[in-house]
Amino acid sequence: SPVWPGLIEAYRSRLPVSATTPVVTLHEGATPLVPAVELSRRTGCEVFLKVEGANPTGSFKDRGMTMAITKALEEGSRAVICASTGNTSASAAAYAARAGMVCAVLVPQGKIALGKLAQALVHGAKLLQVEGNFDDCLALASKLAIDYPVSLVNSVNQYRIEGQKTASFEVVDVLGDAPDVHCLPVGNAGNITAYWQGYREYESDGPATRRPRMFGFQAAGAAPIVTGQVVENPSTIATAIRIGNPASWTKALAARDESGGRIDAVTDREILAAYRLLARSEAVFVEPASAASVAGLLKVAAAGELEPGQRVVCTVTGNGLKDPEWAISGAPAPVTVPVDAAAAAAQLGL
Numbered sequence: 001s002p003v004w005p006g007l008i009e010a011y012r013s014r015l016p017v018s019a020t021t022p023v024v025t026l027h028e029g030a031t032p033l034v035p036a037v038e039l040s041r042r043t044g045c046e047v048f049l050k051v052e053g054a055n056p057t058g059s060f061k062d063r064g065m066t067m068a069i070t071k072a073l074e075e076g077s078r079a080v081i082c083a084s085t086g087n088t089s090a091s092a093a094a095y096a097a098r099a100g101m102v103c104a105v106l107v108p109q110g111k112i113a114l115g116k117l118a119q120a121l122v123h124g125a126k127l128l129q130v131e132g133n134f135d136d137c138l139a140l141a142s143k144l145a146i147d148y149p150v151s152l153v154n155s156v157n158q159y160r161i162e163g164q165k166t167a168s169f170e171v172v173d174v175l176g177d178a179p180d181v182h183c184l185p186v187g188n189a190g191n192i193t194a195y196w197q198g199y200r201e202y203e204s205d206g207p208a209t210r211r212p213r214m215f216g217f218q219a220a221g222a223a224p225i226v227t228g229q230v231v232e233n234p235s236t237i238a239t240a241i242r243i244g245n246p247a248s249w250t251k252a253l254a255a256r257d258e259s260g261g262r263i264d265a266v267t268d269r270e271i272l273a274a275y276r277l278l279a280r281s282e283a284v285f286v287e288p289a290s291a292a293s294v295a296g297l298l299k300v301a302a303a304g305e306l307e308p309g310q311r312v313v314c315t316v317t318g319n320g321l322k323d324p325e326w327a328i329s330g331a332p333a334p335v336t337v338p339v340d341a342a343a344a345a346a347q348l349g350l
């Protein structure tokens, strides 16, 4: 069809929907797989960026949310709830609005990017700022979903994983086979779980002949999977992955171990360096958490632990416009000039 129908229609046979399922879609998916020239040069590999910020609400969460809201509607739910570091709430609010459902959102007070807060509000979500971190919000949302008539749409909901696995399908559909390595930022660990499921399915009964090694990267101040211990007070500038007790922890370990991959930590400094490199050299503006995948790739390559010549895909999970703070604070303040060509030219060094 001339119009991309959204990922449920595109991958219908591989998703838990029937002919009568009321599909709720914003035509998400089919995101660009962009060759990364500078990253390829630096690593000696063939690197691509899966630009998930190109989804309707600006993050990969839309893949999971089209499925989760569709199934909630099919099952007769009138209201959904989620805990979020921002992107899940933005996506849930939008898809709930599309479905005519009520959306409740629990976010850690003062710890989500302004653009994401704006999205939840503009789409009409009922938003509560919780005096706690993401892990507290998720515990609270889970309890409310048990005790009250509201469906939980965090990634502990298997339909979220089903939707998100389609990103792996798209990578294989474009490249012709799975890459050697796939790099992802890791927070609650739903997405690495979903990608691994997608790659496994496509290899077992689809067009792929192999599976990639899965490389996950957490922020150093919020790296429970790396240290093996719950982080009581997670801290990182990458607020999207400021999570101390990931819900899909054991599934992330399975993805790592079954694929011969790794889960490592990257510092905030490394994240910001990758964030700036992506914007300046690849012209891809992502939010800080998204840059963790690229920071991790550069770190592994610099340590000599990446064989040159491999095909590598880094998912950049969210759009930079959601969290412009770090773009502005890292740049010189704009100069003001009068309406005068000579003055403008002098300031521009022309």
Ligand code: F0G
Binding pocket: 059, 061, 083, 084, 085, 086, 087, 088, 089, 155, 185, 186, 187, 188, 189, 190, 191, 192, 240, 241, 287, 289, 290, 317, 318
């Ligand atoms: N990147 C971004 C931009 C995210 O928003 C998230 C998670 C991740 C990476 C990590 O993905 O949790 O599946 O390991 N954001 C969630 C949220 C927690 O509430 O928006 P994950």
